Amino acid sequence: MRPTLLAGLSLALLCAGAQAATPTSRFTFDPYPSTYRALAAPPLLIRQATVLVGDGRRLDNADVLVENGRISAIGTGLAAPAGATVVEAGGKWVTPGIIDVHSHLGVYPSPGVKAHSDGNEMTSPVTANVWAEHSIWAQDPGFHAALAGGVTSLQILPGSANLVGGRGVTLKNVPATSYQAMKFPGAPWGLKMACGENPKRVYGGKSGPATRMGNVAGYRAAFIDAAEYLKKNAPRSQAPKRKRWWERASGGDAPDSGGDAGGKRDLKLDTLAGAINGEILVHIHCYRADEMATMLDLAKEFGFKVAAFHHGVEAYKLADRLAQENVCGALWADWWGFKMEAFDGIQENIALVDRPAGGCAIVHSDSDEGIQRLNQEAAKVMANARRAGMGEIAPERAIRWLTGNAARALGVQEQTGTLEAGKMADVVVWNQNPFSVYARAEQVYIDGARVYDRHDPSRRPKSDFLLGQEVAP
Template sequence: MTDAVAIVGGRVLTGLGDEFEGGAVLVSEGRIEAVGAHVDIPEGARVIDAAGCWVLPGLIDPHSHIGAHEEANGPAGFDGSEVSSPVTAGVRAIDAINIEDLAFRDALAGGITSVVVKPGSGNPIGGQSVAIKTGGGRSVDEQVIVPSLGMKSALGENPKQAYGERKQLPSTRLGIALVIRQALFDARDYAERRDRAREEGAPFAVDLGKEALAAALDGTLSWEQHAHRHDDIATALRIAEEFDLRLVLNHGTEAHKLAAVLAERDVPVIYGPILSSRSKVEVREADPANLARLAAAGVRVALTTDHPVVPIGLLALQASVAVRAGLPRDTAIAAMTSAAASIAGIDDRVGALEPGRDGDVVVWTGDPLDVASTVREVLIEGRTVYAAPTGAGHEETA
């Protein structure tokens, strides 16, 4: 008796650039054991015939609000931004996620098995993101990849609007940068006093917000910077250099204007969403070709739906649009798999069909960049969590 499952006979794309026509993926005990054109299948393994299909790693959306901005639940389901204060570094996105959000079903139907859920962009410093699987658990805690992954920060129009309407700091770009810098200076001072108290065995009052910011200062948490306009991106680079932050740009509408600088400093960009309208001034130059320009300059890129801005199940469609605008198809596949995992810091677990990584595998009816292709079956850690029957409709299997 074995718990192994083998997906055989399909066109296997590993997410790392390798392809095997008529290949196989073997998953055992929830992890990938073997991938290639010739894989020995153990006796008793469950076999999934993928002949005529494409087999890929589970896709990753590294910037979403799934479960925190719930589908079809109105204001009762909006828990993404704690805008009662400009700095809410202590809040954690995991505490806002409703695992029964309908969007998780849509994610699986779109081949997405991992997401990074982030606080919203109403605050200069919004709180901590979480990486989770999109299915397979009885609660969100059973789907966690990393409970606190990064620190969300926002520049530009959103925090300006949120606090400008109240006529309080920060109401301008100057004020936003001030709030961020002051919070980081305060956290640095806090960490020094905390460490000194520990050395001396003295009592010390814990501040959860400053603890989280201290983790960003020491590089434990990435600095996830919401920024669209080139001047905001320049500010993000400036602050990251001042405090030695591990910067990841989110959205990056005008990041192509600083592509050479981003490439030199190895600052990755989680780009998008691509399918949304130019709904505000700072995205007036939105163009999927900008993503191709970033990649051509050597910037590491991933794709985001920013769900619910764009429905999460349309991640692969966004990749198709990016390819039409000039992004190489291998780069587009990586932007939803291996590169997305690397940028998010979860590539030890997900993002590629490679021995040792989680057995998150998606069987597509055809090329996932072809809009006519659909997801036939999704496995998370070797267990089928979604299956679409032949014909219209679909059903989930727990």
């Protein structure tokens, strides 16, 4: 049978585009670059599965072909290249790897003791100078537990104590000794911000802010400083008399404007300026609809773009505006009521954010055990929508909450999140419909390498931290 292909673009061109490095400015030069290297693996052919592409399409009795760590083709009757591993997947389901856009693995690792609490730099309301990656403990056993749940990529964020908590980083969920060996090549940083109760509770008895109006004043003051810093460091055509810090670091040839203390670098303002420039994606912990609206107006005032509101139990109240402004909602299925700003949550929240044209709903974990079963969290949303009379949400639509939409919010949609030719072969083989309570991830592939296999103990990674420790009966 002649193969039926879904993609007509040149695989070589797609791979070249996907591997292109993200452009950097002086504000986003990375002195701690990714050292991630995909594991070597033979070609892979997964045959006759129900395939959820991740973009709204479902293909029955379809094949997925992987070569050189990339999706080569999806269709029917695909031929296995020489030396390929063939997985007979009749009766099974195949999806893109799950992406968690809000995790604290590695910065709040297991076991959860004070010595491991490295997610909140509670020394100032604005700590845009800190980077979550410098707290990540790659030996956290939680990474491997998440892998068993089909999570192939995840964004690690600082905590939410501060108005601006610092930079987040996107990782590939592979066993490693250092975070750099997990760092997603070319992924932009995220900037973690927080609305509402947390900053005013933490700083209300100190130097402030003590109120929500104090929160907003704090954001504005920080971005005013960043806008001035950005202006002072704008490129100019004149040749420099001496190299500034960004030239020594990145080899650039543009001087600063000569007005910022001789070109002295400010790590906090680097990050905020990168956000204004659109090079760092803004992710905001925010529960109430009124505060989300205020943050959207703040973004307009200073010219940055909100990639996603996280937690957002009232996101359903402004679902149309989020869709119109191309802002994602990274949300829980049914967490609510644990503090006042979380009081007005509803179980149909994600379904309502997903409903408008252009809506971008995402199921996230905030880590703990939730990251191990994000597919079941999404299934709860589907059931709650049905009970509310919203009709059936098809699996091919719901899978986007865990894959395609998540990749979009992290700025890696050109590389992962959907099973399309040229993209990274981050793939999960499920024993059945992934939105069943009985579903299990049987095999997980990252860049085409089988990194987890439920039926093969040699393919179930274990953290060095756990080696030699007794398992509780």
